[in-house]
Amino acid sequence: MIVLMIGLAVEVTAGVIFRYSGHSLVWYDEVATVLLAWVTFYGSALAVLKKGHMGVPEIVRMMPLGPRVAATILAQVLTIAFFLLLAWAGYSVMEVLATDYLVSLPKVSVAFVQSVIPISAVLIVIAQVLVFPDVMDEALRGDIVKAEELI
DSSP: OHHHHHHHHHHHHHHHHHHHTTOOOTTHHHHHHHHHHHHHHHHHHHHHHTTOSOOOHHHHHHSOHHHHHHHHHHHHHHHHHHHHHHHHHHHHHHHHGGGOBOSSOTTSBHHHHHTHHHHHHHHHHHHHHHHHHHHHHHHHHTOOOOGGGOO
């Protein structure tokens, strides 16, 4: 994430400098868009690992033990199922885009650019599985923590 963010900052700064000097870089806008998308998708996977996504823990926290555990398991299963579906759909889209290339960088495949979707979806599933024991422990204790309380 740090490398992507630094790369995005350097790329946009270079684009602005070149534009003001009268020698605009043809590709900088398209590359900035791609890098921003990558930061968003890979950052989401990192947020899952740090349990930093939005939620409504107060509702789950107020539930009795049985429904609280059931709601926690259901939420985890649905989240994993959704991102497995997204990974499959993202991979399917990559096959369709295999012959397309970026307009400003004709040697860069659109499939490479869009690979962020299935890769980040798999990373999110892995992160979800890794945090599952902690989430279940919190549900069993009734000590479900808000993301902002982790900071």
